[in-house]
Amino acid sequence: MAAIIDVRHVHKAFGGLKVIDDCSLRVEEGSITGLIGPNGAGKSTLFNIIAGALPLDSGQVLFDGEDITGLPANTLFHKGLLRTFQIAHEFxxxxxxxxxxxxxxxxxxxxxxxxxxxxxxxxxxxxxxxxxxxxxxxxxxxxxxxxxxxxxLSGGQKKLLELGRTMMTDARIVLLDEIGAGVNRTLLGDLMGNIERLNRELGYTFLVIEHDMDMIARLCNPVIVLAQGSVMVEGTIAEIRNDPRVIEAYFGSRVA
Structure with a gap:
């Protein structure tokens, strides 16, 4: 399948600290792709770069084959690239x-x-x-x-509302930043069901950062593991869980 998001050799540093280091990845159109990694791996920074909220130092970001490097978030919104936030931003x-x-x-x-x-x-x-x-x-x-x-509204209801706001546009890809955080199990089930329906019935593509590995396991294929600002491995959740490199990176730490 064609890549709707194509990140090519992206670098980003804050001062002398490299946060994104020669990162390349692709998000296939029609997929629900998971992006996981330990705290400090650069996941949120990469999200902000893709979404136009943060400039990169070098590299490219393509959206459906178009170079969108450096375009602001409002321009990307009109192109159909949207994101949600870990903390809901309701009125x-x-x-x-x-x-x-x-x-x-x-x-x-x-x-x-x-x-x-x-x-x-x-x-x-x-x-x-x-x-x-x-x-x-x-x-x-x-x-x-x-x-x-x-x-x-409750925290979970606000997350559902945030997801609903993406449906009021002609979204093509939605970046979900820990949308399950702080949501009770009942509403989390509703949230996951809605994401699956949007993907299946309306053709939404999703790129998902999430701490809840059960949520990642249910929703995401493939799963991309980010470590030290670059892609460590990509595969199914079963492959990821059994990869020695991933086990070494996460053993004794909280997976993000």
Missing amino acids: SQLTALENLMMVPSSQAGESLFDAWFKPGLVRRQEDEVRRKALEVVDFIGLHQVRNELAGN
Whole structure:
């Protein structure tokens, strides 16, 4: 399958400390790819580089064959490359439904001219955005709290909402940064089920950083192991767990 993300010989240092060191990897379109490694391996830094939140020192990042090196996050958003965060970034004083409705860009209501002179267009677009938001809130299982302020939701519900926000765009790949962190087991099951459905039914590609190895085992194939800023090994979760290099790297440490 074609690579939707192709990271080529990326380097990144902070001062004299190398965090990403000649890192190359590919994320195949239609896959749910896991990215694991010990604390300090460079996973979040690599995520930030791919997502346009952090400049690299050298190397390239390609998105569906296009060189996106150095493009900002807002530009990548419009191309269909999105990310979530370990700590949810909801609009706490808006309802869950309103949080979803905020996502689509270039809405007519954002224009003072359209608001004054094209109210019909504004209403029609708002109705369409609301309809889609209601579909999304049903999909992610938050229908019962759709009118609750997002700041009042549980940690797990906020993670579901964050995933739902990616559905309000034409996402092609979503970078999930420890989306299971702080989520109870029941909601974690819902979260994993939604990720699988988005992948299977809507063709989303995912790149996943996650501490929960059971979650990685259920969702991800392949799994890429990052160590000291570069790829150590790539394979199925069974291959990864039985690789002597991985065992040596992780024995007695918490897998990230």
